[in-house]
Structures are given as C-alpha cells and as structure tokens.
Amino acid sequence: MLELDAIQKRLIEEVADLHAVPSGAYNFRANGKLAGRSTTANIDIVSKENGRGIDIRIKPGTKNESVHIPVVLSASGLKETVYNDFYVGADCDVVIVAGCGIDNCGSQDSQHDGVHRFYLGKNARVRYVEKHYGSGDGEGQRILNPVTEVYQDEGSSMEMEMEQIKGVDSTRRLTLAQLQAGARLVVKERLMTHGSQEAVSDYQVNLDGAGATADVVSRSVARDHSTQTFNARITGNAPCSGHTECDSIIMDQGRILAIPSLEANHVDAMLVHEAAIGKIAGDQLIKLMTLGLTEAEAEEQIINGFLR
C-alpha cells in the first residue's frame, strides 16, 4: 500500500479498517510526510501553503462518497501539529474517516496533535469516524491531542464516532461545535484507558439556532492506574434540545472525573445531562459465569459490549 512499511500498514488497519487503498478520496500521512493522495471529481485535497496540513473541499451535492485521512507515526521522538480543514458543500452526504496510530518503540515521546475543522453547508450530512491507537513497548510516550471544531449551517447533520481503546499514553481532546437552525450533532465517544494513561475529553457545544439538537454520549472504561476527565458543556442560545451522557466503568485503581454542565440562555432551551460511574455489577459477572465463562472472560465481554 503506497509507501508504507509493515508497522505503518498495521496502524492504518487499526485506525481506519483499511486493508487496501480505499476507493474514494484519501490522504495518507506517515512520519510527518505525505505518503499518498487521491482526489475525485467531487472531492479535492490540497496541501496548505505553510505545509502544516490540508484543505479538503467537497462540492455541494456530493453524495455517497468517502474521504480517508489516516495518520501514522512509527518513528520515536516525532512531534507534529497538523491542521485539516474540511469544507463540506450544501446537500452533501459523505463519510469522513480520520484516525491516528502511533507505534513508539523508542525512548522519546511521539506526539500528533491534529486540528480538524469542519464547515458544513446547508443540509449537508457528514458521518465522521475517528480512531486512535497506540502500540510499541518503548519508554517514550504516545501522545495524541486532537482538536475538533464543527461549524454547522442550517439543517446540517454531523454524526461523530470517536474511539480510543488502546495504547495512547496521554490524550487531551477538545471538541467545539456551533449549530445553526435545525442542525443536528450526534457524538458517540468510546474510551478505554489502562496502565498509567491519562485522558481528558472536553466538549463545548453551542446550540445557536432554533431547532438545533445535540446528543453527546460518552462511554468509557478506566483500568489499572489510569485517569479520565470528561467535561461536556452544552449551551442553548435558542429554542433547542441538548443531551449529554457520560457513562463510565471504573476498575482497579482507576480514577474518573465527570463534569457534565448545561447553560440555557433561552426559555425554550431543553437541556439534559446524565452521568454515571460504577464498577462492573457483580450480578453481571455471575450471569455470564453461569453460562460457563470465567470471571476474566465475563469481564471482557461486558467491557466489549459497553464500548461497542
């Protein structure tokens, strides 16, 4: 595949489920350099003039097309910040797959900070999938600090699936969204931390237009000595509805801080938050053990289901 080595190919499979070159538009970045790019009649990808990112422009009305922009880091000690801007035209219906995989076998920290900005035109629909994955047994840390900004015009829809299940030592995620009238945002975050990992996830969603809706749902598992902070803030500035939910399983010596917050600046803003943290229920383990699973197997099934 392109100019990728075996480790990079494995990382690409983990973060983008890609086993071959994808059929639509793509931009592969490996160890800070462009490793392959393809554009289509409707989707153009150009490098920014300062070399620190790309602009992805999707023509209005583009439907059933996809863009893959995976990033892999396999060299120890590499630190980069890239800016990727997506301009999604009106009435589009597209899938965007991002994701970053870091393999660090060295002693220096590897870090990728991706800043993704989405500008959705009127009635555009985007499904955005982002996976983070880390591997390698070096002492150097694997660090990912993604920033996602979403600007949604009237009637647009953004569904975001963000997943970080394994191997990232430190992550600070910031997601900002501004929704105009009738726009819809759905966020599904899945996070698992282990070892001494640290993860912080901040959401700031502004519902600025009448009929805007947001649903931000995070499910996380904190194992070993890892720590997590979930901070979701929804602000309603118009007749709108917003819901945020943080549901966490705590294990071992893990620590979780959930801070859902709501701000209503309009009498017709309907905002709800839910947060729950708890260990795996004993009767869930026993039920699966009555089916013949060991306690460890039962635990794995419960976590896999929870993070689905």
Next chain:
Amino acid sequence: MLEIQDLSFAVTEDKREKEIIHNLNLTIPDGKFVVITGPNGSGKSTLARLIMGIEKPLAGRLLLDGQDITPLDVTQRARLGVSFAFQQPVRFKGIRVHDLLRLAAGRNLSVSAACEYLSEVGLCARDYIEREINSSLSGGELKRIEIATLLARRTRLSVFDEPEAGIDLWSFQNLIRIFEKMRSEILDSSIVIISHQERILQIADEIVVLSQGQITSQGSPQEILPELMGQTVPMSICEKLQ
C-alpha cells in the same frame, strides 16, 4: 442426578448468625421436573443459588452424577452442565440478545439458530436479536430471553428461580407453555423450578415444600397440592384469564 446432602447455609445479620438452610437433604433424579415451593423467606432462592454455586454452604455436599461439586465455582459448575435462570434477569449495556445467546450456546450462533430459541419463548427474532439487553426491555421480555439462554445451553440440570416473578399475565400463559414443552422434552436432564404458582406446581413430577430452611413435605402434585390448598403458598391465577 443431583444429590444434596446435609446442606446448611447461614448469613450474619446484626452480628448474629441466622440459618437460612438447615441440614437439608434432597435428590433430584434424572428426567424429573421438580418444583420447590414454600413461603417467603423459607430459603428457596438460597437453595437455588447454592446449587449454582453463587452462594457457598456452611456445611454439607452437592453431588452431580456422583461428583462432589461443592468446592467448584459457578463457572466450573456451569461447564459441568448446571444452568441458572435469575429471578431478576441481569441487564447489560451494549450486549445484544444475539451475543448472550451465542455465549450461552458456547459457539457461533447463526441468526436462524438464535431464532429457534427466541421463537420457543414467544419472541420474534427479527424484533429482538439486535436489541441490547438494557432497560428498554420489559420485565417479561427479559424473563423470556433469560429462559432462551437456558434453552440454548441445553444442560443436564436447569434451575429456574421464580420464573413467574415480575412478568405480566399474558407472558405467564406463555411461560406455562414453555415449561410444559420443556417437561415433554426433558429426556435424562432435570429441571428445578422455584415457584409459588399453582399452574407450575401442577405440571411438576415432584413438589418439594420448604419451610424455615427445611423440607416439610415432598411428593407428587396429587399428594401435595391438596395439602397446600387453603394455605397462602400457591397463588392461583385469575380464572377468567386462563
């Protein structure tokens, strides 16, 4: 065959030991449908949990086909062929009906195979197979799925802890049909049901009456039911709904 020998179990309440099961002896032969009944607090559910290994006895032994299973944990007993249906089925976020049936069967289960088990408990697989086993399911639906997991396991000893608890009357009618079918297909396996319901007592091969952790009587429905009538133990279902 399950043999329960001199089984005792106690809990500590307010720093005092309270005996729940007292020196109990019972044999559940192969091919038998045995219903254990008794007033609330008589130790029925505790006995069921002791059979599955969820609770550990203070004294006594449990033998499954002659093998002492007393020191074995829940997983080991499950693998030897003991199944257990919870009085209050457990909910799981994210685990789907298909997943649970697959885990119960211990193998990859096709949709059509899963459909077999679900249709036996009166659920349409198309509507349920992808559903999560969470609070969106009603008590009756959960109960039927719980029973379907036992059907998928097809073990030699199935223990049901108050299967009628928490289900509506419409589901109850179906429940009776499921147990009648299980009884007709029992072969050399055994079924133990903890129940208060007269309709379930009626289809038993044997009724065991428990009171204060001890067996007070044991026999066929013909022998035991008249003795129980007039007591508060069996609760008959509304005639008009039968």
